[in-house]
Amino acid sequence: MVDDQLALGMIGVSAGNGHPYSFSSIVNGYDDAGLAESEWDVIYDYVREKHPSEIGLDGVQVTHAWTQDDAETERLCAAADIPEQPDEFTDMIDDVDAVVIARDDYETHARFARPFLEAGVPTFVDKPLSLDTDELAWMRPHLEAGRLMSCSGMRYARELDTPRANIDDYGEMTLVRGTVIKDWDRYSVHMLDAIFNVIDADPVAVRAADAPHGSVAIETDGPLVQIDTLGDAAMAFDVDFYGTEKTTRHPIRDNFRAFRRLLSEFITQVETGEPAIHPDETLKTMRVAIAGQRAIETGDHVKLDSIEI
Template identity: 40%
Template sequence: MVTKLGLIGLTEGNGHPYSWGAIINGYNKDALAKANWDIIYNYVRKRDISEFGFDNIKISHVWTQDNIVSENLASAINAEHVVQNYMDMVDEVDAVIIARDDYENHLEMAKPFLEAGIKVLVDKPLTLDLSELIYFKNYLLNGQLMSVAGLRFAKELDDVKADIDSFGKLQTIHSSVIMDWEKYGIHIIDGVLGIINEKPKYIKYVSDGAGLYVVGFESGLTWTINTLGNSVKTFNIEIWSECKRATVEIQDNFSMFRRMLYRFVKLVEENKVIYNPENTLISIALLIAGKISRENDKKIILDELYSQLGIEG
């Protein structure tokens, strides 16, 4: 029996319904070429057929706010059904992917499915509201909700993760990401926190020039995050330690998305949690704290947020 997924999209500048849908269902070359997502079309057409699809699970239903887009999306990713209201999926699918990065609407869209006992994958960032994060917490921890940036699973970080013990004491990390803190900060947050085994202690917004944030840790490690706005695409991480240095430029979107979706598929089909849901709470707490720091021009100590979330600081 095939497990049925619902797919909800689309937001401006975010083609995840097409890229994630193609990874799960395969794709129709002609329909995808007409979708005006050339970046996605160009990287999926270069992948081997063996890299598409998962056993016994398919996206069967799609919804976007534009019926013409919905029809094109369904054709592009070989989905059978277009629904007129995403709520129509509640009784039709086994799990749902909300492939939209408008975090302001995530709670409203996810809530009916979560409260119906349906597993949900929500595009990042999950939220920038602490009260919403507290609502989501139990669903995250009990394995009904997943929300994580694909960059946490980037192939380019594999060597660093495998050899991190050989670095010795980490001294500083510098990172840069395109666009703004609210929507793109979570990429680099999940990428870096996926490397190190330590919770951030504080965050301070420093400069408007390059959207510079400084994150500190109990160990003395300092991490800078530059949000570059409308710049050349970059997801860059540089690490310095007592013994080594490493520079990583992350470019392989397909592989990081497939690795993330693999984890969601395992969650849906086997109820296996092969990631740490508490990491989402930590990452979003840092994202929220960074926004507060910028808006109030002060250093934010994360202990209070951790306490409200029931996380040990």
């Protein structure tokens, strides 16, 4: 930490994922021309529509950025006024107070996280953390020690504040449905984090439906949770709650505030050393993601307790 400013490193990018640009712009603010030229038009549009008071996190700056492509790194740094571009991602270990691995190709997460975690650098890993049980077992102590955090921004979605605060109004919850684009392995975590941060239920087992897309029913000790991942489809990040007293539908579209809340929670974890999310919750989410993938691939009814981490 230099001059009471927490130095944050940003590592990305992966195909189709603009989180390095979103996260860096939320923390640092943005350069209008630089972000416009990044070709992430959706991010440019929703960031520049925000009031200046919502841009930037006090006491935090993204000071270092690295991607696997030098030209991409230059675009990212230009978009969010990031001053340092190390040659290798590990070169920033001694110069940052924390790091964000803003890639959602989960197969690479352990490789990028390991050097930082082993050096004691607090690390946020983009969703999903990992679908490999051996990797998750290695990561578990770091989650428990408050060195590692991972989740979807949908966990903090503004659109779910009202049901979260008024869950008793629904009576007995009988069904919760989540619908999202893309594939189960990378995008189911959006709905898992969104839903299980609202309802008080523990997953027990999963089974896949015979559908042209990833469709998984999650048996819990409460309501049935149905999640559909639609593949390449029109925009959908939607959660529906069905109770005996009330039913509501919640399209989730405010990525900016979800990401801002996520980053704020991570910074609080860095400052306090206390996990922002209980490690068991993170591992539970990954167990459901793994079980759902197995169910889709095999057609089996997969029990959560069969997945050991």
